[in-house]
Amino acid sequence: MKFAVIGGTGLIGSKVVEKLRADGHEAVPCAKSTGVDVISGEGVEKAVAGADVIVDLTNSPTFDEASPEFFRRSMGNLLDAGRKAGVGHFVALSIVGVDQVPELDYYRAKTLQEELLAAGPIPYSIVRATQFMEFVDAIMSWSSDGDTVRLPETPLQPIAAQEVADAVAEAAMGTPLRGVHNIAGPEVFPLDELGRITLAARSDGRTVVTDDTAGMFSVVRGDVLTGRNDASLAPTRYADWLASH
Template identity: 60%
Template sequence: MKIAVIGTGLIGTQVIQRLTEAGHDATGHSRSTGVDLLTGEGLDEALSGAEVVVDVYNSPTFDEAAIDFFRTAETHALAAARKADVRHVVALSIVGVDQVPDVAYYRAKTLQEDLIKANPIPYSIVRAAQFMEFIPSVLDFTTEGDVVRLPSTPVQPISSAEVAAAVAEVAAGAPLQGTRDIAGPEVFPLDELGRITLEATGDNRHVVTDETAGLFGAVKGDVLTAPGGHLGTTHYRDWLRTR
């Protein structure tokens, strides 16, 4: 099956590898290959002959500008997919994304989902919990000196390898015409996860619980966890030991 993967970052490269190993003709497309989602340039060529399109691209910012980015980018991607007679659109999104209206980036991803759902091409949306690989960046974002301020928001981290495997599996199958939640096997309060991370990496910073800190301070309840979702098998402490 010919599959076009839009986005060649952390997830996209692994999705391409998994699909190729499974015998599919999977190719990656991004600005480096001549595809500009904001103008639509290169999309017709990239999607020509593709049966499936996988959207794993991301906005360059996480602020209000992300809303216009995803509106423009997904509109262009879907128009090109319709022109190419694509039979299945797959997108990577975020667990609980539509339950966090106070965060601009989450509103932007919800808009992307809505555009995909409203288009006539059969679709699948894979909603993933927080990537394990991004936990250190979450800590850095709220660091002041040797203090890391984090809320106790429940999160259910999943490895990028398991995210890529889930996206590749969905891309190779029949359209879900709906969403699939995926997450890791454990739920942690984010502040506890921060302490685990710092201790395991020998980092001298310390965590102070602050329910208003950072992006996750705007999250209410446990909406970023996936009860009943498809769970990976990689435990966070085990993942840390492999880094």
């Protein structure tokens, strides 16, 4: 099978390409650096020509009010090109609980992406993942001030990027779900505790202060960003991931 992996040079995309190739498929990484611009449409039709499956791992360059327009235009261009090319399956990576946090511009944008895909002309699968273990440092940086990191108690269930990529690749090699598959890591942590564990493992002298008004996750209600009962659980525990990174 041939796969057009849009966003195929990024953290997840490069791993998806590697996994698909290891399983004997033709996986073509597509990104701005390869001449594919999902917003202008430049190179999109050429990128998906002859593909059996489109895997969309693109990401808005901002998390603000501009992000919905990014997904509106990118999905429009990809779906149109995929329809013309006769693509039989369109896979997109999204976020567990994304439709439960309308207060966040980026989450509203990802929900729009899902809705456009579900209403589009191509059979589809949506893989929703919990927060990546690789993103914990970035999350802390958003509310870090000198020696203090302020974090809310929001429950998260972090998953390793490699296991996200593996799940996306498996979905892409399978039949269209015409629905959503949730994946998550094996453990739930309050975000403030996750920060403390991370800093301790790295002998980082900063202190985590619990502040339920700090950062973008402060608006999240309850445990909507955890896998809860319907998610497939990946095996890698956060302490093991930290030790290997």
